[in-house]
Amino acid sequence: MQDILEAIMAAEGSAQPERELAGLAGLPVPESYRGVVVRAEDTRMFDGMATRDKDPRKALHVQEVPTPELAPGEALVAVMASAINYNTVWTSIFEPLPTFKFLQRYGRLSELTRRHDLPYHVVGSDAAGVVLRTGPGVTRWKAGDEVVAHCLSVELEDAAGHDDTMLDPQQRIWGFETNFGGLAELCVVKANQLMPKPRHLSWDEAASPGLVNSTAYRQLVSHHGANMKQGDVVLIWGASGGLGGYATQMALNGGAIPVCVVSSPEKAELCRKMGAELVIDRTAEGFRFWKDEQTQDQDEWRRFGERIRELTGGEDPDIVFEHPGRETFGASVYVAKKGGTIVTCASTSGFLHQYDNRYLWMHLKRIVGSHFANYHEAWQANRLVALGQIHPTVSRTYPLEQTGQAAYEVHRNAHQGKVGVRCLAPEDGLGVRDPQLRARHESAINRFRGH
Secondary structure (H helix, E strand, C coil), X not given: CHHHHHHHHCCCCCCCHHHHHHHHHHCCCXXXXXXXXXXHHHCCCCCCCCHHHCCHHHHXXXXXXXXXXXXXXXXXXXXXXXXXXXXXXXXXXXXXXXXXXXXXXXXXXXXXXXXXXXXXXXXXXXXXXXXXXXXXXXXXXXXXXXXXXXXXXXXXXXXHHHCCHHHCCCEEECCCCCCCCCCECEEXXXXXXXXXXXXXXXXXHHXXXXXXXXXXXXXXXXXXXXXXXXXXXXXXXXXXXXCHHHHHHHHHHCCCEEEEEECCHHHHHHHHHHCCCEEEECCCCCCCCECCCCCECHHHHHHHHHHHHHHHCCCCCCEEEXXXXXXXXXXXXXXXXXXXXXXXXXXXXXXCCCCXXXXXXXXXXXXXXXXXXXXXXXXXXXXXXXXXXXXXXXXXXEEHHHHHHHHHHHHCCCCCCEXXXXXXXXCCCCCCXXXXXXXXXXXXXXXXXXX
16 A cells, blocks of 8 residues: 555656546555444444433544455546545435345345445545556546545446436445445445546545535425525525535625525634625524424524525525434525525434424425535536536545544534545645646635645
């Protein structure tokens, strides 16, 4: 592994980094690598505990694991950096169920997928790195290519997947519903998960947009989601967070009008740094949408709707970008414009949503479920990053050995934007190949740093 890292590091400052990286094809593949895993033997360790009290640091381990054989259509990537997503937090606390159930199900599909059904699960659904090897049938990518990976793993043998890949019955999220994920020194992906690494970003910056940026693109921009247009008022919950930070940028980049909902003055300031003008600090303004565990407060829904109209000059949201779930969903349905769209994923505050259906059916609103993105949507979202129109939201990074702490920060919502993890990269800031483009966007790239 050290030889691989040295070869990649030789590209730093080189006038021809592609030539340096092409030499990776001649290096042997290590028999094992370090990865962040959860273990099947630990799945009951948090039984009886409240979700908030479950500690990812106790379940996530860095250990040496065997390097799997590549199947046709796959690629082996040396991972320079990855990032934390909520699915890694869920995996680490074994909610809503242990991911070993996913691995067992995938393992029954074929002899090749049986590799994934192991007593350990290498997690992680983001990665930026360099291709080391490709399996039979891969023609687009080769050893030495600098790439980022999106997390859509799909077999594409069923007709249903060829209109929208996300509808394929064998669609899975890599590193969550499959093994050999990105929080590791090496990862295994399907070749159609790969996209060009944005050349003006460092490894840790390039790794961070993947899952959340693609998810936000499908939710807001794609015709499979809200089909956002210029001038739309878009209510964005958690607008400075891992998902909301990209939704805010996409709304602004697409000519929409974001109304950013946050929970602190610091988060409000981050939204303003992104260019948003309409911001609600729900903590400072005292919005509480539940009277108790069983009863929502419709007076608070009304007060919230009035506050939105006050900011927008009397307009209700055309689109509500929903991801907190249980805590906010009733309010989201209520405040959406007549004929508006509530587009939802994630449900980080709870999966069981309650809302008053009168405000949906009588006002002809739509609820649209949105899950990650298909390959085309992920590619388009990555293109916006590569063009410098959408920027990473990395607030801090941790070394691979401290992945548990990174996941703990996300679990406790003690972070802003995205939390990155350096896998093979020995430090932040490496991997920039286009310093001129970077210089044009330096302040935007770094606006979440240190928060």
